[in-house]
Amino acid sequence: xxxLLRRSRIILxxxxxxxxxxxxxxxxxxxxxxxxxxxxxxxxxxxxxxxxRVTLQAVQGSGGGATISVAAFEFIDGAWKSLGRQTVGDPNxxxxxxxxxxxxxxxxxxxxxxxxxxxxxxxxxxxxxxSPATYNFHVDTYDELVPG
Numbered sequence: 477x478x479x480l481l482r483r484s485r486i487i488l489x490x491x492x493x494x495x496x497x498x499x500x501x502x503x504x505x506x507x508x509x510x511x512x513x514x515x516x517x518x519x520x521x522x523x524x525x526x527x528x529r530v531t532l533q534a535v536q537g538s539g540g541g542a543t544i545s546v547a548a549f550e551f552i553d554g555a556w557k558s559l560g561r562q563t564v565g566d567p568n569x570x571x572x573x574x575x576x577x578x579x580x581x582x583x584x585x586x587x588x589x590x591x592x593x594x595x596x597x598x599x600x601x602x603x604x605x606x607s608p609a610t611y612n613f614h615v616d617t618y619d620e621l622v623p624g
Contacts, residue, residue, distance in 0.1 A: 515535060515536035516533065516534070516535050516536070517533070517534045517576050518531055518532070518533050518534075519532045519533065519534050519544075519575060519576060519580060519581065520532040520581050520584050522584065522586050524586060524587070524588035525588050526551060527550055527551040527552075527588075528548070528549070528550060528551070528586075528588045528592065529548070529549040529550075529551070529556065530546065530547070530548050530549075530586045530594055531546070531547050531549075532544060532545070532546055532564070532581070532584065532596065533545050533547065534570070534572065534575045534576055536572045537567070537568035537572070538568060539568075540571060540572050540573065541568035541569065541570065541571065541572060542568065542570045542571065542572040542575050542576070543563060543567045543568050543569070543570070544563070544564040544565065544570050544575060544596075544598065545561050545562060545563050545564060546561070546562055546564055546594060546596055546611075546613055546621070547559075547560070547561040547562075547621070548560060548592065548594070548613075548615060548621040550619070559615055559619055559620060559621045560620045560621030560622070561621065562613055562621055562622070562623055564596050564598070564611045565598075565607070565609070565611060570598060570600075571600075571601060574599055574600070574601055574602070575598060575599070579599065580598055580599045581597075581598065581599070582597040582598060582599055582606035582607070583595055583596065583597035583606075583610060584596055584597075590615075591614040591615055591616065592614055592615040593612065593613075593614045594612070594613040594614065594621075595610050595611070595612055596610070596611045596612075596613070597609070597610045597611070611623075612624055
């Protein structure tokens with residue numbers, strides 16, 4: 477009986493420590509997954525016909541900034557195939573609260589006619605207005621999204 481009590485004094489703290497570590501690791505994993513989801517937002521999508529799609533995505537950066545990327549997809553054999561992704565403007569060059577709010581898209585135009593031109597112009601801020609530059613992209617002869 478005395479031997480059993482000694483074992484339980486050793487085993488119980490070890491089990492409790494293991495459960496505490498498991499809870500901490502699980503909590504850290506869950507919070508990192510939640511924060512990753514909060515820092516990426518799709519801000520626009522255009523689907524042309526049934527086989528060409530363009531998306532704009534904002535990724536929250538440091539100091540309230542955001543990086544915007546444009547991506548193009550083609551529907552082939554029952555699935556969307558990526559044609560590439562390009563950064564719109566400078567990395568972390570946009571304001572997260574502005575680009576993720578409604579009305580941030582000044583121009584988002586595309587065509588399903590080769591070379592599938594894409595034009596993007598975003599709001600810098602409500603007081604400044606739209607960016608002076610229009611960012612142009614297209615799908616090249618190798619079926620890749622490129623600037624220009």
